[in-house]
Amino acid sequence: MNAIFDALSWFGESGQWSGPDGIPSRLAEHLWYSLLAFLITVAIALPLGLLLGHVRHGRLAGVVGFVVMASANAARALPTLGLLILAVVLTSAGDLVPILIPLVILAVPPVLVNTYAGVQQVEPGLRDAAEGMGMTGVQVALRLEAPVALPLILLGLRTAAIQIISTATLAAYVGLGGFGRYIMDGYARQEYDQMAGGAILVAVLAVLVQLLFALLRRFVVSPGVRLQTGS
Amino acid sequence: MSPLAAGDDGEPLIRWEWISNNLTDDIAEALREHLILSFTPVLLGFLVSLPLGLACARWKRLYQPTLAITSILYALPAIALFVILIAFTGLTYTTVVVPLTLYTLSVLVPGVVDGLAAVPDHVRQAATAMGFGPLRRLLQVELPIALPVVMAGLRVATVSNISLVSVGAIMGLGGLGQLFTTGLQRDFPTPIVVGVVLVILLALLSDLILLGIQRAFTPWERAGGTRRRKTADQAALPGGGAA
Numbered sequence: 001m002n003a004i005f006d007a008l009s010w011f012g013e014s015g016q017w018s019g020p021d022g023i024p025s026r027l028a029e030h031l032w033y034s035l036l037a038f039l040i041t042v043a044i045a046l047p048l049g050l051l052l053g054h055v056r057h058g059r060l061a062g063v064v065g066f067v068v069m070a071s072a073n074a075a076r077a078l079p080t081l082g083l084l085i086l087a088v089v090l091t092s093a094g095d096l097v098p099i100l101i102p103l104v105i106l107a108v109p110p111v112l113v114n115t116y117a118g119v120q121q122v123e124p125g126l127r128d129a130a131e132g133m134g135m136t137g138v139q140v141a142l143r144l145e146a147p148v149a150l151p152l153i154l155l156g157l158r159t160a161a162i163q164i165i166s167t168a169t170l171a172a173y174v175g176l177g178g179f180g181r182y183i184m185d186g187y188a189r190q191e192y193d194q195m196a197g198g199a200i201l202v203a204v205l206a207v208l209v210q211l212l213f214a215l216l217r218r219f220v221v222s223p224g225v226r227l228q229t230g231s
Numbered sequence: 232m233s234p235l236a237a238g239d240d241g242e243p244l245i246r247w248e249w250i251s252n253n254l255t256d257d258i259a260e261a262l263r264e265h266l267i268l269s270f271t272p273v274l275l276g277f278l279v280s281l282p283l284g285l286a287c288a289r290w291k292r293l294y295q296p297t298l299a300i301t302s303i304l305y306a307l308p309a310i311a312l313f314v315i316l317i318a319f320t321g322l323t324y325t326t327v328v329v330p331l332t333l334y335t336l337s338v339l340v341p342g343v344v345d346g347l348a349a350v351p352d353h354v355r356q357a358a359t360a361m362g363f364g365p366l367r368r369l370l371q372v373e374l375p376i377a378l379p380v381v382m383a384g385l386r387v388a389t390v391s392n393i394s395l396v397s398v399g400a401i402m403g404l405g406g407l408g409q410l411f412t413t414g415l416q417r418d419f420p421t422p423i424v425v426g427v428v429l430v431i432l433l434a435l436l437s438d439l440i441l442l443g444i445q446r447a448f449t450p451w452e453r454a455g456g457t458r459r460r461k462t463a464d465q466a467a468l469p470g471g472g473a474a
Contacts, residue, residue, distance in 0.1 A: 003318030003319070004318075006317075024363035029439075039268070056273070073390065073438060074431070074435075076387065076391050076394065076434070077390050077393065077394055077430065077431045077434030077435060077438075078394060078427075078430075078431065079394045079397040079407070079408065079411070079426070079427055079430040079431075080352075080394070080398070081360075081397050081398050081400060081408055081411050082397060082399070082408070082410075082423055082426050082427040082430065083412045085411045085412070085414060085415045085423050086411075086414075086420060086423045086424065086427065088415065089415065089418055089419070089420050089423060090244075090415060090420060096348075126397065151411045162305075163304050165308070166308030166309070166310070166311075167308075169308060169310050169311070170310070170398070170401075173401060174415070180310075183310065183311075183314055183401075184401070186314075187314075187402065188266070192317070192318055195314045195317070196314060196315050196318065198311075198312070199308075199309070199312070199313075199314040199315050200315070201309040202308050202310070202311045203307050203308060203312075206306045206307060206308055206311075207303055208307050209306070210302065210303065210305075210306040
């Protein structure tokens with residue numbers, strides 16, 4: 001347990017809370033990479049999932065369903081570190097692009113699959129009722145399907161966010177900043193307290209994001225839908 | 232196949248002669264380590280989550296706290312756990328196996344509980360009426376019916392573990408992930424491509440084998456009747472592991 005206390009005392013050292021190597025600026029870097037990747041992911045996967053969820057009939061529906069589900073499985077199998085290093089070795093683009101590529105590739109499928117499944121699970125009766133009330137296609141999508149699918153969409157967003165936060169740690173391995181910096185530098189210098197300090201920071205951040213989404217679910221999911229899904 | 236041009240220095244994406252030169256030692260050794268590091272946690276996690284899931288299904292009050300703990304475990308980045316464990320277990324396989332076992336638990340325990348909860352009440356009552364005792368009912372009725380959901384969890388955990396192991400390469404314990412770090416150090420894409428392709432193939436192959444096992448043990452699923460239920464269950468599972 002001594003090692004853990006060493007790591008905790010690392011947080012109290014002077015200079016840890018200011019400067020370019022301080023925790024606040026590392027946090028800002030970590031959040032910056034993560035937020036950027038998250039926004040790109042949402043911009044791609046959310047509209048695509050809402051759109052594909054509408055393909056319900058015929059042979060096309062089967063193909064779309066299979067491709068969406070397969071993308072989720074394939075995404076789990078992708079080794080992020082490999083993609084990141086490959087992106088670094090292959091691109092000569094600016095610093096940020098190589099880390100954004102694997103983060104987005106990793107995070108799109110959970111959002112896509114859950115949005116798609118959420119829209120697919122909307123009861124046909126509800127949709128008929130909405131159309132019977134004279135709602136247009138866009139109104140049905142935004143006022144009925146999106147709210148009913150929201151619990152699953154949030155699950156997808158949460159999974160994506162947590163994966164992005166965790167994986168953004170690897171950015172430091174290819175020379176960028178973020179909390180991973182402490183882990184990589186600590187490992188290189190054999191300073192365990194710094195490594196463990198960085199690890200604790202990443203873990204705390206990931207758990208906070210998890211809690212944030214639990215709160216979000218409580219506030220944005222309509223009470224009627226919440227009752228149905230039983231939580 | 233002609234080498235694909237890549238990078239600014241004209242280095243091809245794949246140099247086939249590197250693969251043939253390193254096949255028997257570097258690549259085979261990395262693959263062996265990868266198999267050990269990814270399947271040990273799946274096995275351990277399965278052995279622990281079965282009784283834990285059964286306990287949660289039997290004593291409902293245990294479930295909420297267990298779920299809270301597993302959802303936090305799920306969120307913990309594997310790399311953070313690897314690093315923290317180094318102080319206790321050093322640079323050994325244990326440092327990789329323990330976090331991945333916890334991760335497997337976080338996926339499988341809810342799978343076992345949800346699977347058992349999905350057993351229809353009338354089926355349970357019918358089994359009781361036929362004179363099945365609690366243990367025999369569990370083994371011959373409830374677990375088989377829960378199997379598709381449990382297996383869905385097992386597949387997610389296996390595939391995620393296979394890709395997560397490679398993160399351990401940062402500490403020199405990454406199986407095929409070692410090929411990534413080799414490639415980065417030498418600024419040489421071939422080992423990275425080989426590593427990525429092998430990890431994906433290994434994951435997909437394991438997934439197919441598990442699917443085959445599941446189908447072999449649940450012949451009634453193929454006979455029609457209760458079709459079209461599985462996709463929804465699979466979609467609701469959280470996807471992938473956190474590096």
